[in-house]
Amino acid sequence: MSIYASEKLAEIDEQSRKARRSKKWNNFLHMVGNHSVLIALSAIFILPLYLVIVISLMNKGQAETRSLWPHPFVWHNYLEVFTAVPFLKWTLNTLFVSVVGTIGTVVSSVPPAYVLSRLQWKGRQTTFLVILSTMMLPGQVTMIPVYIIFSKLHWIPSFLPLIVPSFFASAFSIFLLRQFFTSIPDEISDAARIDGCSEFKLMMRIIVPLAKPAISAIALFAFLGSWNDFFGPLLYIVENENLWTLGIGLNAFQGLHHVNTNMMMTASALFMAPVIIIFFFSQKVFIEGVTLTGVKG
Amino acid sequence: MSLPRLRAAASFTKKGAAAPPRKKLKVPRLFIFLCLSPWLFGIIFFTAYPMVSSFYQSFTKFNLIESPKWVGLDNFHRMFFEDDDFWKALKNTIWISAISIPLRITFAIFTAWVLTKPKRGSSIYRTIFFLPSMVPAVAGTMAFTYIFNPAYGPVNKLLEAIGIKEPPFWFLDPQWSKWGLILLGLWGIGDTMIIFLAGLLDVPKSLYEAAELEGASGWQSFRYITLPMMTPVIFFSGVTGVIGSFQYFTQAYVASGQVNDYSHSMYFYATHIYFSAFKAYEMGYASALAWVLLVITLLCTLVILKTQKRWVHYPNGSLFK
Numbered sequence: 001m002s003i004y005a006s007e008k009l010a011e012i013d014e015q016s017r018k019a020r021r022s023k024k025w026n027n028f029l030h031m032v033g034n035h036s037v038l039i040a041l042s043a044i045f046i047l048p049l050y051l052v053i054v055i056s057l058m059n060k061g062q063a064e065t066r067s068l069w070p071h072p073f074v075w076h077n078y079l080e081v082f083t084a085v086p087f088l089k090w091t092l093n094t095l096f097v098s099v100v101g102t103i104g105t106v107v108s109s110v111p112p113a114y115v116l117s118r119l120q121w122k123g124r125q126t127t128f129l130v131i132l133s134t135m136m137l138p139g140q141v142t143m144i145p146v147y148i149i150f151s152k153l154h155w156i157p158s159f160l161p162l163i164v165p166s167f168f169a170s171a172f173s174i175f176l177l178r179q180f181f182t183s184i185p186d187e188i189s190d191a192a193r194i195d196g197c198s199e200f201k202l203m204m205r206i207i208v209p210l211a212k213p214a215i216s217a218i219a220l221f222a223f224l225g226s227w228n229d230f231f232g233p234l235l236y237i238v239e240n241e242n243l244w245t246l247g248i249g250l251n252a253f254q255g256l257h258h259v260n261t262n263m264m265m266t267a268s269a270l271f272m273a274p275v276i277i278i279f280f281f282s283q284k285v286f287i288e289g290v291t292l293t294g295v296k297g
Numbered sequence: 298m299s300l301p302r303l304r305a306a307a308s309f310t311k312k313g314a315a316a317p318p319r320k321k322l323k324v325p326r327l328f329i330f331l332c333l334s335p336w337l338f339g340i341i342f343f344t345a346y347p348m349v350s351s352f353y354q355s356f357t358k359f360n361l362i363e364s365p366k367w368v369g370l371d372n373f374h375r376m377f378f379e380d381d382d383f384w385k386a387l388k389n390t391i392w393i394s395a396i397s398i399p400l401r402i403t404f405a406i407f408t409a410w411v412l413t414k415p416k417r418g419s420s421i422y423r424t425i426f427f428l429p430s431m432v433p434a435v436a437g438t439m440a441f442t443y444i445f446n447p448a449y450g451p452v453n454k455l456l457e458a459i460g461i462k463e464p465p466f467w468f469l470d471p472q473w474s475k476w477g478l479i480l481l482g483l484w485g486i487g488d489t490m491i492i493f494l495a496g497l498l499d500v501p502k503s504l505y506e507a508a509e510l511e512g513a514s515g516w517q518s519f520r521y522i523t524l525p526m527m528t529p530v531i532f533f534s535g536v537t538g539v540i541g542s543f544q545y546f547t548q549a550y551v552a553s554g555q556v557n558d559y560s561h562s563m564y565f566y567a568t569h570i571y572f573s574a575f576k577a578y579e580m581g582y583a584s585a586l587a588w589v590l591l592v593i594t595l596l597c598t599l600v601i602l603k604t605q606k607r608w609v610h611y612p613n614g615s616l617f618k
Contacts, residue, residue, distance in 0.1 A: 251435055
């Protein structure tokens with residue numbers, strides 16, 4: 001065995017000597033290879049966004065010629081889209097639904113997540129399992145009766161069906177928050193309780209501030225969820241044009257009069273812009289949030 | 298019937314021992330109930346009741362104006378034996394799932410894997426790869442149907458420039474429209490990729506070092522270390538992929554609206570439910586469709602769960618034992 005080992009060691013030694021000699025060159029080649037694959041992939045990911053932006057700056061004639069660069073630049077498109085269609089109203093409607101929905105989700109999801117992670121009680125595990133299984137439940141199964149409830153309340157068409165349910169907690173947000181709350185050491189709570197801190201105060205004053213990253217993540221997900229939502233508005237507000245959100249308005253674009261088809265891209269670019277800006281400012285929150293909901297339970 | 302106790306209380310309260318301030322350490326039942334009440338209300342009125350109600354409705358004829366009329370299994374008979382659109386939608390859905398779920402997983406692993414390679418600058422690439430997954434589905438779909446348009450979209454021009462003689466007509470061609478949707482899905486791979494990236498970064502470095510000492514090639518260490526370590530993530534994406542693909546709606550709906558999909562090549566299961574319920578106002582039939590969807594999803598999930606013992610490798614024990 002020792003002979004074998006020494007042979008092996010010699011071999012490794014030889015290899016490492018060789019390796020050292022060509023290490024620099026090798027590293028360089030690797031770097032070039034990696035970065036060229038990554039740059040090629042980046043180009044593919046960026047291409048659609050690039051094309052949307054350049055087409056949004058073309059005039060109608062040029063937009064239909066498969067060009068790759070605007071000539072001339074029609075910055076005017078970005079003003080025209082506001083006068084040709086009620087773009088501002090759509091934006092404000094979308095913003096309203098998204099902001100109220102986000103507030104609702106955060107306010108209603110923190111307390112259940114808190115009691116599911118920071119307190120021991122009978123039925124806790126069962127409750128958590130129920131929440132997990134509702135996350136997996138296809139929305140189509142509950143969609144029709146929920147629609148009927150809202151129509152009996154005479155809430156269709158209105159924003160109410162889009163915002164009221166968010167005040168009754170979302171399973172996904174509870175799940176994400178619970179994962180984070182569980183990671184906060186119990187000792188913090190124990191110390192506060194011994195000092196006579198009430199459970200509500202403990203939640204609001206100690207745990208919530210500590211969980212800021214997770215709370216910002218669910219707020220972001222909730223905001224984007226409503227901002228990007230199409231199916232909800234399609235069911236509940238499509239009948240009243242005054243309530244249209246960006247998604248509904250944009251989808252109806254083709255049928256609208258006095259609109260150049262290339263302005264569809266202008267409107268799309270404006271629809272994407274807030275999301276992309278938000279992303280650049282909150283990338284870390286995002287990526288941590290997505291990771292937290294993955295299998296690393 | 299013992300009272301559940303706080304962990305803290307349990308640790309230093311014994312029978313008869315001098316008790317610390319017990320009142321404070323009791324389980325605050327009222328507080329728990331109040332905290333859970335919004336969720337409880339939601340699950341009763343937006344989940345439990347609707348499930349029971351739609352289950353009942355699936356055996357009725359119900360047009361929203363008259364009250365539901367019991368028809369037994371008629372809806373299911375109609376679905377399986379008379380409704381061609383049902384079979385069309387089901388076929389389309391199975392076709393796109395069978396292709397896009399494995400493709401998405403492969404592409405997510407690949408993009409995540411190349412992101413772990415460079416020593417510097419990977420966060421810039423990560424941002425770029427992730428960005429499209431944030432784009433609103435409607436905007437993304439409109440963009441794709443426009444830029445992939447054979448007449449005025451630039452994509453086919455670029456394809457011709459790199460030597461593809463007759464690029465497909467994408468969304469305008471029933472043979473190719475689903476591929477357009479698949480590409481749209483792959484473009485938005487970002488969120489899946491991030492989960493895979495987290496998984497890849499979790500693989501202990503020591504395993505790769507050991508493999509290198511043993512003289513394993515790059516492919517071998519990928520095949521025998523990376524891939525087995527990633528099976529839980531692959532399993533997870535498989536399950537969520539199946540659940541998601543039966544609910545695939547917005548992109549298909551918007552795209553078929555943009556291009557007049559007369560041959561129904563982008564007509565999927567969720568689209569069929571939507572049209573049955575909110576265009577034809579056949580609430581009973583649509584409920585039956587929804588319940589069949591639930592059963593199909595559950596069956597697929599069960600099959601994946603059953604096979605997981607054979608291929609999913611859990612370093613720290615299973616999540617779904």
